[in-house]
Amino acid sequence: MGRVSDAREKLMDAVMELIHTGSYGSTTIDHICEKAGVKKGSFYYFFHSKSDLAIAAVEARFQEDRKLADAIFSPAIPPLERIHGMCHYLLERQGELQKKHGRVLGCPLHSIGSEVSTEEPELCAKIQEIMVHHRKYLESTIQEAHSQGLIHAPDPAAKAEMVFAYYEGLLTHARIQNDLSVLNEMEEGTMSLLGLKETASA
Amino acid sequence: MGRVSDAREKLMDAVMELIHTGSYGSTTIDHICEKAGVKKGSFYYFFHSKSDLAIAAVEARFQEDRKLADAIFSPAIPPLERIHGMCHYLLERQGELQKKHGRVLGCPLHSIGSEVSTEEPELCAKIQEIMVHHRKYLESTIQEAHSQGLIHAPDPAAKAEMVFAYYEGLLTHARIQNDLSVLNEMEEGTMSLLGLKETASA
């Protein structure tokens, strides 16, 4: 019953792109509406505020990405290969974004999180929640690699946090430097952090 | 000759604190002036824009920090101890900031850099310039540690970039999570990345 609409989705897409290619602070509701092709009255019909929209958009993006993450971190794949797959995926995706937007953009979660952490507690909480999820993929992979004797990681949660922070840094760094090649060290750095036990691998 | 003033310095202090405790985007010229106790006319007497002020402020902060960095990374100190000293200093400073502002703030360079990278090219260039300087401290330390056979780092510049990205991530992470304990792993993580050759150290 009633009229149908994809304005909600259009607004979520618009806010993600504007924040990612610019910043949260410089993204105004007017800009979002213009980009989405939606009038402001409709914006306020669906959302209370920019932060409310951002929370919904970030959550929606997370739900989409979930399937992909489940595939990359599939238990059917050996643990160290999962990490390789993830590094490969991250590099590929950042390359696509660079092609599309003419510049390296990094991970939106980290950019937004850092920017709004002191000002938008609810949005920041949502981002933290998603990050915990992401970290769990790493943690279970590390745990498995450890119990298979591939790496030395008696505390997988701690190692996961370490590796996650490292990725956060690399992606932020790539964004600031506008340089994809920053990410090339990712897999090597991960292995250093994980304490890879060098076996016959050359 | 003429009237004397410390408005320039007050404005630089104010903008640094506002950006660090909030964000670049949400910091307005009016807020800066209010915090500095300076009228807007005076602001425009000294600076062209917010970005102009931020560039000057970031540069001034860097010049101040330089002496401290020179002390921490003194060639008179053994290389791995320099890294220990730096980790110790970072932790201490973040603790002070937390006490003062009631929350973990992370490193302003990374926060600002990530936020403005697509929007304020000059400010971003200044930040990159300063980061290159910081990375050099790490690089020379790593180079020295390598030639002393303490670590395996045949390419000190690459290792320095890796460790630097790791710090970037840790500090961003600590800010987002508002949790100092995130930084506790810093030294251990550094040593993993550096490929520390485990000697008689327990």
Added chain:
DNA sequence: ATAGTAGTTGACTAGTTAGTCAACTTGAAT
């Protein structure tokens, strides 16, 4: 003491921003 330089002030404009609302349109169920 005074002239000139360096810095200050408050009142101003014009544009942008978030947020509101009553009238309107669309679709589907009856």
Added chain:
DNA sequence: ATTCAAGTTGACTAACTAGTCAACTACTAT
């Protein structure tokens, strides 16, 4: 075909924002 829920619209306000400027004040070198 009518009704009504769901969604749209554009015109509106009030607050905030960057940026300007002419008159003013404080200092200091002569």
